[in-house]
Amino acid sequence: xxxxxxxxxxxxxxxxxxxxxxxxxxxxxxxxxxxxxxxxxxxxxxxxxxxxxxxxxxxxxxxxxxxxxxxxxxxxxxxxxxxxxxxxx
Amino acid sequence: xxxxxxxxxxxxxxxxxxxxxxxxxxxxxxxxxxxxxxxxxxxxxxxxxxxxxxxxxxxxxxxxxxxxxxxxxxxxxxxxxxxxxxxxxxxxxxxxxxxxxxxxxxxxxxxxxxxxxxxxxxxxxxxxxxxxxxxxxxxxxxxxxxxxxxxxxxxxxxxxxxxxxxxxxxxxxxxxxxxxxxxxxxxxxxxxxxxxxxxxxxxxxxxxxxxxxxxxxxxxxxxxxxxxxxxxxxxxx
Numbered sequence: 001x002x003x004x005x006x007x008x009x010x011x012x013x014x015x016x017x018x019x020x021x022x023x024x025x026x027x028x029x030x031x032x033x034x035x036x037x038x039x040x041x042x043x044x045x046x047x048x049x050x051x052x053x054x055x056x057x058x059x060x061x062x063x064x065x066x067x068x069x070x071x072x073x074x075x076x077x078x079x080x081x082x083x084x085x086x087x088x089x
Numbered sequence: 090x091x092x093x094x095x096x097x098x099x100x101x102x103x104x105x106x107x108x109x110x111x112x113x114x115x116x117x118x119x120x121x122x123x124x125x126x127x128x129x130x131x132x133x134x135x136x137x138x139x140x141x142x143x144x145x146x147x148x149x150x151x152x153x154x155x156x157x158x159x160x161x162x163x164x165x166x167x168x169x170x171x172x173x174x175x176x177x178x179x180x181x182x183x184x185x186x187x188x189x190x191x192x193x194x195x196x197x198x199x200x201x202x203x204x205x206x207x208x209x210x211x212x213x214x215x216x217x218x219x220x221x222x223x224x225x226x227x228x229x230x231x232x233x234x235x236x237x238x239x240x241x242x243x244x245x246x247x248x249x250x251x252x253x254x255x256x257x258x259x260x261x262x263x264x265x266x267x268x269x270x271x272x273x274x275x276x277x278x279x280x281x282x283x284x285x286x287x288x289x290x291x292x293x294x295x296x297x298x299x300x301x302x303x304x305x306x307x308x309x310x311x312x313x314x315x316x317x318x319x320x321x322x323x324x325x326x
Contacts, residue, residue: 050157051157054157054158054296057289057292057293057296058293058296058297058300061252061293061297062248064252064256065248065251065252065255068251068252068255068256068259069251069255071255071259072251072255
């Protein structure tokens with residue numbers, strides 16, 4: 001395949017935008033669901049507040065790390081694209 | 090922009106070693122925390138002064154937080170987890186000082202912390218349960234699951250490092266971008282978010298380390314006394 005530098009950078013930018021869009025949208029939905037069920041559990045059993053909060057925070061951290069992976073990949077594509085080296089050679 | 094976002098800047102060379110600003114800031118934080126610990130614990134008495142009451146409050150809060158997850162071995166794990174909490178919190182908040190970058194926005198620093206957590210998980214597991222019981226817990230539900238258990242040990246360490254790094258780096262970068270686009274004093278709301286995020290991320294880092302250690306410790310215990318422990322710390326895993 002033969003593409004020039006212009007379309008290569010255009011392609012990486014578009015792909016990075018798609019990555020960060022999907023990578024924040026889907027974890028946001030997942031986090032919303034987690035928070036909803038935590039709030040429901042909290043309303044049903046207020047005495048279990050501490051363990052619910054701790055579990056919720058850890059679960060949110062797990063979901064959040066997915067969004068962070070997407071961010072890291074988007075940043076690598078934008079600033080440190082490893083394919084660029086082969087491309088410029 | 091490129092360099093400021095990803096790498097740490099080299100401050101000086103010590104022989105063949107390049108000392109980055111991450112290391113210098115970590116040294117500063119270590120010095121600050123050691124000095125605070127020395128000042129707060131100097132001349133402890135039976136009836137507590139105000140200084141001692143402050144120190145006792147911090148230690149008791151940390152201890153009760155650890156004891157909630159790990160009721161039996163809270164005292165043994167407290168020094169490590171408490172240090173992690175305090176260090177990561179201070180390191181995250183250090184990014185708010187003008188001219189100082191928080192060490193945790195460097196992947197090397199968070200990777201070092203994650204490796205520390207990884208090694209201490211095994212150390213506590215072997216130390217408190219013995220070799221055989223600890224190695225057996227890798228084959229816990231079934232012997233087929235050994236590769237998956239080992240894989241999860243590795244990936245969660247990677248995730249631990251990447252999570253802290255990604256959060257701190259992205260916050261700092263967001264503030265920088267807003268500064269570039271909008272100008273002076275506009276990033277202040279984002280820096281307020283930085284404060285909240287710094288506390289939450291420090292809490293999460295320490296809590297995850299605690300839960301990993303608890304997972305290494307309490308799996309054989311679960312087979313011994315099946316329903317004494319609250320299920321909360323198992324559900325998380």
